[in-house]
Amino acid sequence: MAELDKHILLMDGPDAKGLIHHVTGVLFRHGLNVIHNDEYVSPTGRFFMRTEFEGAFDSKALLQDLNETLSTQTDAQGITFRLNPKRRKNIVVMVTKEHHCLAELLIRYAFDELDADILAVVSNYNSLQGLVSKFGIPFHYVSHEGKSREEHEEAILRTLAIYEPEYLVLAKYMRVLTPEFVRHYPNRIINIHHSFLPAFVGANPYRQAYERGVKIIGATAHFVNNDLDEGPIIAQDVKEVNHRQLAGDMAMEGRDVEKIVLSQALKLVFNDRVFIAGNRAIVL
Amino acid sequence: MAELDKHILLMDGPDAKGLIHHVTGVLFRHGLNVIHNDEYVSPTGRFFMRTEFEGAFDSKALLQDLNETLSTQTDAQGITFRLNPKRRKNIVVMVTKEHHCLAELLIRYAFDELDADILAVVSNYNSLQGLVSKFGIPFHYVSHEGKSREEHEEAILRTLAIYEPEYLVLAKYMRVLTPEFVRHYPNRIINIHHSFLPAFVGANPYRQAYERGVKIIGATAHFVNNDLDEGPIIAQDVKEVNHRQLAGDMAMEGRDVEKIVLSQALKLVFNDRVFIAGNRAIVL
Amino acid sequence: MAELDKHILLMDGPDAKGLIHHVTGVLFRHGLNVIHNDEYVSPTGRFFMRTEFEGAFDSKALLQDLNETLSTQTDAQGITFRLNPKRRKNIVVMVTKEHHCLAELLIRYAFDELDADILAVVSNYNSLQGLVSKFGIPFHYVSHEGKSREEHEEAILRTLAIYEPEYLVLAKYMRVLTPEFVRHYPNRIINIHHSFLPAFVGANPYRQAYERGVKIIGATAHFVNNDLDEGPIIAQDVKEVNHRQLAGDMAMEGRDVEKIVLSQALKLVFNDRVFIAGNRAIVL
Amino acid sequence: MAELDKHILLMDGPDAKGLIHHVTGVLFRHGLNVIHNDEYVSPTGRFFMRTEFEGAFDSKALLQDLNETLSTQTDAQGITFRLNPKRRKNIVVMVTKEHHCLAELLIRYAFDELDADILAVVSNYNSLQGLVSKFGIPFHYVSHEGKSREEHEEAILRTLAIYEPEYLVLAKYMRVLTPEFVRHYPNRIINIHHSFLPAFVGANPYRQAYERGVKIIGATAHFVNNDLDEGPIIAQDVKEVNHRQLAGDMAMEGRDVEKIVLSQALKLVFNDRVFIAGNRAIVL
Structure with missing residues (x-):
């Protein structure tokens, strides 16, 4: 149960200010709890993030919210999300x-x-x-x-x-x-x-x-x-x-x-x- | 110069929902850019975070904002912050x-x-x-x-x-x-x-x-x-x-x-x- | 063929002067060639040796020669030999x-x-x-x-x-x-x-x-x-x-x-x- | 004292039958006790040996005996010995x-x-x-x-x-x-x-x-x-x-x-x- 309830969000794209804040904010508004978050910005300015979180949610609504929030609240462009990639x-x-x-x-x-x-x-x-x-x-x-x-x-x-x-x-x-x-x-x-x-x-x-x-x-x-x-x-x-x-x-x-x-x-x-x-x- | 411009925020206390989001939000509002963020929640529910960020800011105002945001926006209690601990x-x-x-x-x-x-x-x-x-x-x-x-x-x-x-x-x-x-x-x-x-x-x-x-x-x-x-x-x-x-x-x-x-x-x-x-x- | 021709002699017992010399001497007299020899004397005076050699020989005669040589030429006592212990x-x-x-x-x-x-x-x-x-x-x-x-x-x-x-x-x-x-x-x-x-x-x-x-x-x-x-x-x-x-x-x-x-x-x-x-x- | 009494013999040259036996035999005849002996024969047939031994001896006589023994008792050629190379x-x-x-x-x-x-x-x-x-x-x-x-x-x-x-x-x-x-x-x-x-x-x-x-x-x-x-x-x-x-x-x-x-x-x-x-x- 706990295991089924653990989710993964992957994020990859050009760096921009506020990415962590806005993404964790979307998760927060959806009532989701971040268990572990790891991000990396390469010397060439590429942003990578892997977020583990728990809680129940609607995948489509969450992804839509993530994309909308980034496009309206930040300068981020070309970010791709992967939500709960296939386990096996x-x-x-x-x-x-x-x-x-x-x-x-x-x-x-x-x-x-x-x-x-x-x-x-x-x-x-x-x-x-x-x-x-x-x-x-x-x-x-x-x-x-x-x-x-x-x-x-x-x-x-x-x-x-x-x-x-x-x-x-x-x-x-x-x-x-x-x-x-x-x-x-x-x-x-x-x-x-x-x-x-x-x-x-x-x-x-x-x-x-x-x-x-x-x-x-x-x-x-x-x-x-x-x-x-x-x-x-x-x-x-x-x-x-x-x-x-x-x-x-x-x-x-x-x-x-x-x-x-x-x-x-x-x-x-x-x-x-x-x-x-x-x-x-x-x-x- | 770049080195002087790199800052560290340490955070330690009981876990609560939205901590990463709210803290990175305060940094975002102060125009600061997170370079690296690492956090850990122990099995006993204690939250630890180390954030590297860059930009210019007023220490007192930033800490006050951090504490106020946590106390008004989250259930967090007993969190301690350390901002730019002495380098040497x-x-x-x-x-x-x-x-x-x-x-x-x-x-x-x-x-x-x-x-x-x-x-x-x-x-x-x-x-x-x-x-x-x-x-x-x-x-x-x-x-x-x-x-x-x-x-x-x-x-x-x-x-x-x-x-x-x-x-x-x-x-x-x-x-x-x-x-x-x-x-x-x-x-x-x-x-x-x-x-x-x-x-x-x-x-x-x-x-x-x-x-x-x-x-x-x-x-x-x-x-x-x-x-x-x-x-x-x-x-x-x-x-x-x-x-x-x-x-x-x-x-x-x-x-x-x-x-x-x-x-x-x-x-x-x-x-x-x-x-x-x-x-x-x-x-x- | 080469593999079949490779033999192992193990030796274990109290240390005494001349052990390496006399054992390798017996091998030499039997026309055998030492490929690798490793020995160790413990701080408590126990001697261990593992010898790899090649050549053809009569096991019984070789072991008899080894024991006789040690007993007549050295003060060694209580040495045990194992010749070609079972491979598998x-x-x-x-x-x-x-x-x-x-x-x-x-x-x-x-x-x-x-x-x-x-x-x-x-x-x-x-x-x-x-x-x-x-x-x-x-x-x-x-x-x-x-x-x-x-x-x-x-x-x-x-x-x-x-x-x-x-x-x-x-x-x-x-x-x-x-x-x-x-x-x-x-x-x-x-x-x-x-x-x-x-x-x-x-x-x-x-x-x-x-x-x-x-x-x-x-x-x-x-x-x-x-x-x-x-x-x-x-x-x-x-x-x-x-x-x-x-x-x-x-x-x-x-x-x-x-x-x-x-x-x-x-x-x-x-x-x-x-x-x-x-x-x-x-x-x- | 014990330390002064520990000696090293290095040996390097083409491989030949009986090298270990004859060298340890010379040491034995001089009343010297081998503490540790390590030798290696390369795939190309070169023989290397490092021998630690203890006891008192005459360097010149020992080296002469080593060389004579090898030349008369074995087919060894071109072997070089180094006895007690300079410590520091x-x-x-x-x-x-x-x-x-x-x-x-x-x-x-x-x-x-x-x-x-x-x-x-x-x-x-x-x-x-x-x-x-x-x-x-x-x-x-x-x-x-x-x-x-x-x-x-x-x-x-x-x-x-x-x-x-x-x-x-x-x-x-x-x-x-x-x-x-x-x-x-x-x-x-x-x-x-x-x-x-x-x-x-x-x-x-x-x-x-x-x-x-x-x-x-x-x-x-x-x-x-x-x-x-x-x-x-x-x-x-x-x-x-x-x-x-x-x-x-x-x-x-x-x-x-x-x-x-x-x-x-x-x-x-x-x-x-x-x-x-x-x-x-x-x-x-």
């Missing part, structure tokens, strides 16, 4: 051969800790089909063999079209996606990269880490945009290594970091805590 | 024999990174006098030899009376303070404890850590209240250790953690980011 | 209601990353039966309802007798074990405790952590001996928390730490890297 | 304008925790002269103004020639050194780089980190070789940041990491724990 997101997970990130998501999903529904798993190999089938989730094997990159991506897009997922989660999907593909899911593809970006972009980061002799390895969860390994970073974590660990050992150790970082990033995104400001992820 | 705090540092935390504070002070003025250093030994004198700060050697605990504390209090510090910083002061002493500085004494509290309260925590065979050691900066090692925790950090490290090795390694944790805690306190809710420190 | 250990996992540690072990086992065979899972509830059955592992529901502690433990021991596991892994088994039970598996029971021991021994550590207002939480994997939460610590890790997180939030966050720490500790134990010296775990 | 190293510290790393070293030196003697401080600015003079250490202001890079480096080399330091410590020396300069101190220049290398090589790493929107910053202590920011990494550490922190805030926070990482790296180097294998630092 629909996602499709894409993988290649490694199981650890996928398994982590499947277990969380099975025990209702993912804040999302995994509609399907898509892979360019069929080796993880057995794992996925344990959890009763559709598995689509879309091989890249004998296909051009474009043909392969079109085959994947046809599969995704069945599910219309809100987010694509690349849980160690090891092929580069073309800008054309990415354009179908703007800021809706989340990737786990097996290095502490921007160190070791590209292939074989643990090999690179070994060669460079680093003392710490890491993993990065980020949105995918047109430039490979260049999208907004949502979460990162690291782990100490030493000279005895070869690239393969680092890769093994790194898996634990990768799967936890990916899960934490997804939790933030699925709980509507992440805004995108240029190439930076704002976590409120 | 006055502190006295108390030490015993170890230099590392004291040296850290002296260096930060010398390079204007402490957000406080060190008025004096008080010690029950004279071994750190040479270090302190390099920085031109009064050093008071108040030996405990031949004195009862009460006599010793009275002697310290007499010395402190010269300086009237806002905060006492116990930078490895290794004697227990009586409740009578602590009562003179309610929530104004900050201690660094050389363990990850509440593990290893009391004396010789590194010896205890070694005996217990822990794999991680730590340090805790906290306010001192009547119960030793029991006050609100401001900051903590840890460091990995292994079986080869004896208690003395851990103590050596631990120093780096202690001095950094203490400095970070002081920065939070001196920047008016720390509120106290019962036995918990709220960091906004 | 047999384990039984005990759980109560929480799934996360168990799921982590099941996934690692399914993908051959556990260095052990999970013979069975025993629980005092039946809620995790569905998860376990996905992986084709026997699940034994041994309820404590209507049984005395002794009766319950006897029922568990009867179940364990079927499997004769080398190790019992308590993957969030939430009942205290009696010394009588523990005596059946000396230094062979590994528990994950959901706090940074020795902070917060006993029940509800996250509740305790919340009440104390700590800024960091943690988890501890340790051997179980007669005293609850007091056995040798194998591995620990921590995670930052803040004042907004209630005990339940900390528990949720803590799960990620718990499962990774448990897995890491098991990897060390199952790879024969952990020696026990009094109440301390030596990790070579 | 002589160093010169080079800085530009930032004080924090320098101050850390000065404090450690003043309290005999540096394992080295700071012979002098050299800077291309004179702003840190006051700090250095507090500690009675010569300060050389060698301005780069009006000089070519070569002229400036020659002026520095002339200053260094007075002191003949074993190591140069670049404690935030912000100018690139030429290969010609570096050649004078092969593997004897240690730099602290204010990023988690190899992320953000070059200038303004915190600016780069801010622009990239990373969630973790770091610092790297490394040997300097011909390629800037490319030498063997000795130690690294990291710290979490968030979207509210501008480049300047990150730089401020990063200082604490930088100075501790540099100190830890120096401790390792000055205690003769660091070997160089190609572009990798082996820490034994």
